[in-house]
Amino acid sequence: MNINAAQLKNTVRLCTSVCMIAFAGCSFAPKYAKPSVPTPAAFKELTPAQFKETDGWKTAEPKDNALRGKWWEMFGDTNLNALEEQVNISNQTVAAAFANFLSARAVVKQARSQFFPTVTADPSVTRSRQPLSRVGSSVPTLTEYSLPLDASWEPDFWGSIRNTYEANKLEAQATLADLENTRLTIQSEVAADYFQLHSLDSQKQLFDSTVRAYDESFKLTQVLHDTGIGSDQDVAQAETQLNTTEAQATDLGIQRAQLEHAIALLIGNPASAFSIATNSLAAKPVAIPFGVPSQLLERRPDVAAAERRTAAANAQIGVARAAYFPAVTLSGSVGYQSVSLTHFISAPNLAWSVGASLAQTIFDAGKRKAVTEQAWATYQASVANYRQTVLAAFQDVEDNLSTLRILSQEIRQQDAAVASSQRYLNLAQDRYKLGIDSYLNVITAQTTLLSNQRTALNLRMEQMTANVQLIKALGGGWDVSAGSAAATP
Numbered sequence: 001m002n003i004n005a006a007q008l009k010n011t012v013r014l015c016t017s018v019c020m021i022a023f024a025g026c027s028f029a030p031k032y033a034k035p036s037v038p039t040p041a042a043f044k045e046l047t048p049a050q051f052k053e054t055d056g057w058k059t060a061e062p063k064d065n066a067l068r069g070k071w072w073e074m075f076g077d078t079n080l081n082a083l084e085e086q087v088n089i090s091n092q093t094v095a096a097a098f099a100n101f102l103s104a105r106a107v108v109k110q111a112r113s114q115f116f117p118t119v120t121a122d123p124s125v126t127r128s129r130q131p132l133s134r135v136g137s138s139v140p141t142l143t144e145y146s147l148p149l150d151a152s153w154e155p156d157f158w159g160s161i162r163n164t165y166e167a168n169k170l171e172a173q174a175t176l177a178d179l180e181n182t183r184l185t186i187q188s189e190v191a192a193d194y195f196q197l198h199s200l201d202s203q204k205q206l207f208d209s210t211v212r213a214y215d216e217s218f219k220l221t222q223v224l225h226d227t228g229i230g231s232d233q234d235v236a237q238a239e240t241q242l243n244t245t246e247a248q249a250t251d252l253g254i255q256r257a258q259l260e261h262a263i264a265l266l267i268g269n270p271a272s273a274f275s276i277a278t279n280s281l282a283a284k285p286v287a288i289p290f291g292v293p294s295q296l297l298e299r300r301p302d303v304a305a306a307e308r309r310t311a312a313a314n315a316q317i318g319v320a321r322a323a324y325f326p327a328v329t330l331s332g333s334v335g336y337q338s339v340s341l342t343h344f345i346s347a348p349n350l351a352w353s354v355g356a357s358l359a360q361t362i363f364d365a366g367k368r369k370a371v372t373e374q375a376w377a378t379y380q381a382s383v384a385n386y387r388q389t390v391l392a393a394f395q396d397v398e399d400n401l402s403t404l405r406i407l408s409q410e411i412r413q414q415d416a417a418v419a420s421s422q423r424y425l426n427l428a429q430d431r432y433k434l435g436i437d438s439y440l441n442v443i444t445a446q447t448t449l450l451s452n453q454r455t456a457l458n459l460r461m462e463q464m465t466a467n468v469q470l471i472k473a474l475g476g477g478w479d480v481s482a483g484s485a486a487a488t489p
Helices: 002-023 048-053 071-075 078-090 092-113 160-226 232-266 293-299 301-322 367-433 439-473
Strands: 118-121 124-129 141-153 327-338 350-359
Touching (some): 071 078, 071 160, 078 160, 092 160, 160 301, 293 367
Antiparallel strands (some): 118 141, 124 141
8 A cells, every 4th residue: 555655656746747847848839029010109180289270179188198988978968878888788799799708718718728637537337247167256247346537638848738728818808809899889889870860850950940931931922922022933932942841851850760770779779669859969079088199009909809819820820830749648547446345445456557648740741831831821911900900090090080170170161151141041031022133042042051051060960970980999998908817717
């Protein structure tokens, strides 16, 4: 018994030493460095000198250099806040992305399990009968009891397991960034649709007031016609314009209903049981802290996902290279075996074995070389995808900065056009009442005013949408440092 215990102790020491050597083994993955991308020092489309010319930057300067957390609260709309909170709870696209992240994290756990031995237990009871001529006794029937514990382990001498684990961990981090990108995309869609819906409410109010004005004009032409001053043609023109504008006002209901249904889908509610109260658009653009271009590499989840997948592809090169070297497997077994349950667990019934095997591919017709070439090509494609994602991120921010800057100027110009259109209409109505001009001039002036007013409302809606899109382009309130720990189980 003492001899067996000593042997077992020496075996444990040997296995421990082998484990230490294996964990300190080689790694054939190239040393990874984040791919370089040309990064400008500052954005060009909205400089601090232009803040005073841009709506939202006139009255307040950002108090921080980055967005934080619930970015939609910047707009100060409690109804929008309530809608955004439901995205995390009920949106099914976010739920699916979260499940994908949990699946990726489970794969990391599977890869990590390869660092440790696999231990199995296979207890058995076997009853058998042998011919008397073979057993040489009067007991041809035997019962054999066995309680073995088998263990096998492949030391990670060449870094294949470690690089597989690292690649899976990096993919889990990328999947977490995908989840955040999905969440940010849906949150921005909710905000954009919300502002568009209330922009239609403002247009409906505009059309309703215009219809009332046109109705008064129609009644005026009838009175003038009845008194012999106006013509029947004027009455027909006024009536046509009134009916056309009423139809345009009714048509807005289609767009509003579709936007309401879209928001219901985004927050995970049935369209049939969801509605948003009518309210005019509160066009209050906000100053958004956009920082410097280099911060996009930390603040955009899609950029972070592309970078993590590049690092994962780099680790896979190490896995492919490790296949050139032999696989070593250590195995062992210990347990008890006896034909009687009496004193079954005792030293005489103890059985154990320790062994090792080595497997090396001698010829594979270039398979390992091709796999390694594939890993390198995948890595190079990942680098290109990462750089393209970063460049697209710069474009997104520049597009929305320029949109906000130019829209601020265009809105001022359009407001001036509305004012001049109103003056034109007032003059045309006065000249018509005096009998100087025909009613056609009034109709032209009314149509021009309505068109300019509607354009002004659309520009303000575009401004709010650009505000939202700029926040999305900057990554919302997300930061890359928040993802690494959560993706590692």
